[in-house]
Amino acid sequence: MKAHLMTHAEQAQLAMMLEVTAFPKPGNVDRCHDYENTRLEHFLASAILARPAFEHAEQGMGGIGERIREAVYLTNTHSGGNTHFGAFILLIPLIMGENIPGALRVTGETTVEDAIAFYQAFQETEVRILPGDEIDVNSPDALDTLRGRDMTLRDVMSHSATNDMVAREWINGFSLTRKGADLLISHGPGRDAIVFAFLSLLASEPDTFIGKKWGTGVAVRTMMHAREVLEGTREITAFDDECIASGVNPGSIADIIIASIYIALGEGWQWDC
Amino acid sequence: MKAHLMTHAEQAQLAMMLEVTAFPKPGNVDRCHDYENTRLEHFLASAILARPAFEHAEQGMGGIGERIREAVYLTNTHSGGNTHFGAFILLIPLIMGENIPGALRVTGETTVEDAIAFYQAFQETEVRILPGDEIDVNSPDALDTLRGRDMTLRDVMSHSATNDMVAREWINGFSLTRKGADLLISHGPGRDAIVFAFLSLLASEPDTFIGKKWGTGVAVRTMMHAREVLEGTREITAFDDECIASGVNPGSIADIIIASIYIALGEGWQWDC
Numbered sequence: 250m251k252a253h254l255m256t257h258a259e260q261a262q263l264a265m266m267l268e269v270t271a272f273p274k275p276g277n278v279d280r281c282h283d284y285e286n287t288r289l290e291h292f293l294a295s296a297i298l299a300r301p302a303f304e305h306a307e308q309g310m311g312g313i314g315e316r317i318r319e320a321v322y323l324t325n326t327h328s329g330g331n332t333h334f335g336a337f338i339l340l341i342p343l344i345m346g347e348n349i350p351g352a353l354r355v356t357g358e359t360t361v362e363d364a365i366a367f368y369q370a371f372q373e374t375e376v377r378i379l380p381g382d383e384i385d386v387n388s389p390d391a392l393d394t395l396r397g398r399d400m401t402l403r404d405v406m407s408h409s410a411t412n413d414m415v416a417r418e419w420i421n422g423f424s425l426t427r428k429g430a431d432l433l434i435s436h437g438p439g440r441d442a443i444v445f446a447f448l449s450l451l452a453s454e455p456d457t458f459i460g461k462k463w464g465t466g467v468a469v470r471t472m473m474h475a476r477e478v479l480e481g482t483r484e485i486t487a488f489d490d491e492c493i494a495s496g497v498n499p500g501s502i503a504d505i506i507i508a509s510i511y512i513a514l515g516e517g518w519q520w521d522c
Numbered sequence: 523m524k525a526h527l528m529t530h531a532e533q534a535q536l537a538m539m540l541e542v543t544a545f546p547k548p549g550n551v552d553r554c555h556d557y558e559n560t561r562l563e564h565f566l567a568s569a570i571l572a573r574p575a576f577e578h579a580e581q582g583m584g585g586i587g588e589r590i591r592e593a594v595y596l597t598n599t600h601s602g603g604n605t606h607f608g609a610f611i612l613l614i615p616l617i618m619g620e621n622i623p624g625a626l627r628v629t630g631e632t633t634v635e636d637a638i639a640f641y642q643a644f645q646e647t648e649v650r651i652l653p654g655d656e657i658d659v660n661s662p663d664a665l666d667t668l669r670g671r672d673m674t675l676r677d678v679m680s681h682s683a684t685n686d687m688v689a690r691e692w693i694n695g696f697s698l699t700r701k702g703a704d705l706l707i708s709h710g711p712g713r714d715a716i717v718f719a720f721l722s723l724l725a726s727e728p729d730t731f732i733g734k735k736w737g738t739g740v741a742v743r744t745m746m747h748a749r750e751v752l753e754g755t756r757e758i759t760a761f762d763d764e765c766i767a768s769g770v771n772p773g774s775i776a777d778i779i780i781a782s783i784y785i786a787l788g789e790g791w792q793w794d795c
Contacts, residue, residue, distance in 0.1 A: 254599050255571075262570045270563055280553060280562065289553065290543055290713065290793065293566060297535045298528075300573065326527050327794045440563065520563065521600045 255514070257344045258303035264340070264510035265296035265333060267520050268503060271443035273485055275451070275475070276459075276492030277503050284498075291329025298323045299333070306344040313355060314363030314402050316341045318370035331374035335415040335458075335504030338406075339426060342419070343511055349423045356403050356419045363402035364395045414457045414501045418508070425450060429509025430516065438522035446509060448485070450502050451475035458500035471497055528787070530617045531576035537613070537783035538569035538606060540793050541776060544716035546758055548724070548748070549732075549765030550776050557771075564602025571596045572606070579617040586628060587636030587675050589614045591643035604647035608688040608731075608777030611679075612699060615692070616784055622696045629676050629692045636675035637668045687730045687774045691781070698723060702782025703789065711795035719782060721758070723775050724748035731773035744770055 255263070269292040272279040278289055302320035305311065320337040346352035368391055388394075395405075409416035418426055429446045436442035452475035455468035471492065477483035492498065514520065528536070542565040545552040551562055575593035578584065593610040619625035641664055661667075668678075682689035691699055702719045709715035725748035728741035744765065750756035765771065787793065 259571060263567060266566045266570060267563060270566065290540060293539045293543065294536060294794070297539060297570065297573075298532060329794070521567070521602070 256304070257307045257347070257515075258300055260514045261303045261340045261344060261511050262296050262300060263520065264507045264514060265299070265336060266293060267440065267443060267510050268507045269293065269296070271440050271447070273489045274444060274447050274503070275478075275485065275489040276471070276498040277500070278498075282489070282493050284493075284496075287329045287332065291327055292332045294327050294329070295324035295332045298326065299337070302337070303340070303344055306341050309345065312363045312366065313341050313345060313359055314366030314370075316345070318366045318373075321370040321373050325373050333504070333507070334370075334374050335501055336507040338415050339418055339423070339504060339508035340511060343423075343426075343508060348515070349427060349512065353419075353422060356406070359402035361395060361399060361401055364400050364405050365392050367402050367405065368392060368395065412457055412460070414454060415504050418505065423508070425454070425505045426508040426512060428453075429506050430512040430518075433509060433513040434516065434518050438519035440520070442518075443506065443510065444485075447499075447502060447506050448475050448479055450505060450509075451499050452479050456499035456502050458502075459497055463497060467497060471499065529577070530580045530620070530788075531573055533787045534576045534613045534617060534784050535569050535573060536793065537780045537787060538572070538609065539566060540713065540716060540783055541780045542566065542569070544713050544720070546762045547717060547720050547776070548751075548758065548762040549744070549771040550773070551771075555762070555766050557766075557769075560602045560605065564600055565605050567600050567602070568597035568605045571599065572610070575610070576613070576617055579614050582618065585636045585639065586614050586618060586632055587639030587643075589618070591639045591646075594643040594646050598646050606777070606780070607643075607647050608774055609780040611688050612691055612696070612777060612781035613784060616696075616699075616781060621788070622700060622785065626692075626695060629679070632675035634669060634672055634674055637673050637678050638665050640675050640678065641665060641668065685730055685733070687727060688777050691778065696781070698727070698778045699781040699785060701726075702779050703785040703791075706782060706786040707789065707791050711792035713793070715791075716779065716783065717758075720772075720775060720779050721748050721752055723778060723782075724772050725752050729772035729775050731775075732770055736770060740770060744772065 269278060269289060270280050272281045278284060278287060278292055283289055299320050302316050302323055305319065306316045317337045320341065321334060324333060325331065342352040342356050346355045403419060406416040406419040410420045414425065429450055432446035432449050433442045436445045452472060455465065455472045459471055460468035474483055474488050478485045478488055542551060542562060543553050545554050551557060551560060551565055553562065556562055572593050575589050575596055578592065579589045590610050593614065594607060597606060598604065615625040615629050619628045676692060679689040679692040683693045687698065702723055705719035705722050706715045709718045725745060728738060728745045732744055733741035747756055747761050751758045751761055
C-alpha cells in the first residue's frame with residue numbers, strides 16, 4: 250500500500266478493517282468468530298459507513314463531539330449494534346489533530362457542546378463503557394447536568410478515566426495507542442503484527458470493557474492468560490475458544506488497537522506484505 | 523440495515539464486502555480462504571478505497587470508462603493486484619443508470635473515449651479477462667486501433683462477449699446479474715443467500731475466468747461439480763478445498779454476484795438479519 254495516497258479517513262477505515270479481520274484475536278469478533286448478534290460483516294459495514302464522519306473530521310468541520318455523534322449515527326443503521334464507539338473516541342481526535350500531540354491539543358480544546366453531542370451519541374448505543382458513574386447517561390437530566398457543571402468532553406473523559414481505558418487515553422497522552430503502534434512497527438509488516446500487538450496490550454492491563462461486564466477478577470484473569478500465551482505456556486486458540494464460549498471479549502483493547510493501527514499506518518507500517 | 527439511508531456508492535461497497543466475506547464460496551477468496559498473494563484484506567481494502575469512483579458515478583461525473591479507470595487506479599495501490607476489475611465493469615453502469623434498464627441506456631451511450639479510458643485501466647491490471655482477442659491490450663497501438671475503428675466501450679464489450687461473461691452482461695441485459703439478484707431475494711435475508719446464489723450461477727454457466735485460465739474443460743467440470751453440490755451429491759467444503767488447491771477460482775461469477783448483491787440491496791434484500 251502506498252500510504253501517501255491514502256487520506257486520513259481511508260487510513261482510519263483500513264485500521265478498522267484490519268483490526269477486525271486479524272486472527273486469532275482471543276474473545277473478539279475476528280475472521281474466524283462471530284458473536285450471534287454481532288458478526289464480522291457488521292464491523293466491516295461500520296468501517297465502510299463511517300467514512301463521512303472521518304472525512305468531516307479531516308476537513309476540520311465541527312467539534313469532536315459532533316463528529317463522534319456523526320460516526321455513531323452512520324454506523325448505527327445495522328442490527329449489529331454499536332461496534333466502534335470506543336474506536337471513534339480515539340480516531341476522531343487523532344484524525345483532527347493529525348497525530349498524538351495534535352490529538353491532545355484538540356481534546357484539550359473540547360467544550361460543553363462536545364460533551365452534549367457525545368452524550369447524545371452515547372444514548373444511541375447500548376454500550377456500557379462510558380461515562381463513569383457520576384452522570385446517568387439515560388437520565389433526561391444528563392444534558393442539563395453537563396451544562397450546569399460546565400463539563401467539557403475532556404472533563405467527561407477525565408471522570409471516566411479511572412474505570413475506562415479508552416477514556417484514559419485522552420488523559421494519559423494516548424499511551425496505550427502509542428504502545429500498540431510501537432509494537433506493530435517493531436513486529437514488522439503484515440497481519441500477524443496485529444495479533445501480537447493485541448495480545449501484548451491485553452497482557453499489560455486489565456481490559457475495562459471486560460471489567461464492567463464481568464468484574465475486575467475476570468479482566469485480571471484474562472490479562473494473566475494473555476501473558477501465558479506470550480510466554481508460550483497457553484495455546485492461543487484454546488484461550489480464544491474459552492473467551493468466546495464465555496462471552497469475555499476485550500472490547501476496549503480492540504478499540505485501542507484500531508487507533509494504534511491508524512497511527513502505525515501513518516508512520517509507514519505496512520499492513521500489506 | 524435501513525437501506526434507504528445508504529447511498530448507491532455505499533451499497534456498491536457493501537456488495538463488495540458481503541461477497542468476499544460470504545463462505546464457503548468454492549475456489550474464491552472468502553472468509554476462510556486466502557490465495558497467497560491475494561487475501562481477504564486486499565478485497566476489503568479495495569471495497570474501502572473504491573468509494574470516490576462510485577460517488578463520482580452517482581453524481582453522473584464523466585463517462586463510464588473514466589469511472590472504471592478511476593476505480594481501478596484507486597484500488598491498484600495494494601499488493602493484492604487487481605481484485606475487482608470485472609465488478610467495476612458492472613457496478614459503474616448500474617450506479618450511473620440507477621437500475622438495470624438505466625444501466626443498459628448508459629452503456630448504449632458509451633463513446634470511443636470510454637473505450638480508451640477502459641483500455642488505460644486495463645493496462646494497469648494483470649487480469650486476462652478482456653477484451654477479446656482482436657486488440658492486444660499491451661500493444662502501444664491499441665488506443666490508435668480503437669480510435670481508427672471508432673469503437674465505443676459497448677463495442678469492446680460486444681467483441682468480448684463470446685468468451686467473457688462479464689462483458690456479456692452489457693450485451694444481454696445484465697441477465698445473470700438479474701438472475702443472481704432474484705436468487706438472493708428468493709432465498710431470503712442473510713449471508714447464506716450469497717453462497718446459494720453464487721453456487722446457483724456457477725452451476726448454470728461455465729465461468730469464463732476459469733475458462734481463460736485453465737481451459738473450457740475445467741470451467742465446465744467446475745460447473746458440473748457446482749450442480750452436484752446443489753443436488754446434494756457433492757460436499758461443498760470438499761469442492762471448495764479442491765478448487766482452492768488447484769487454483770480454480772470462479773472470478774467472473776464472483777464479479778457478477780457483487781452486481782447481484784448491489785441490485786438486491788436496492789430492492790430491499792436484507793443482508794443483515
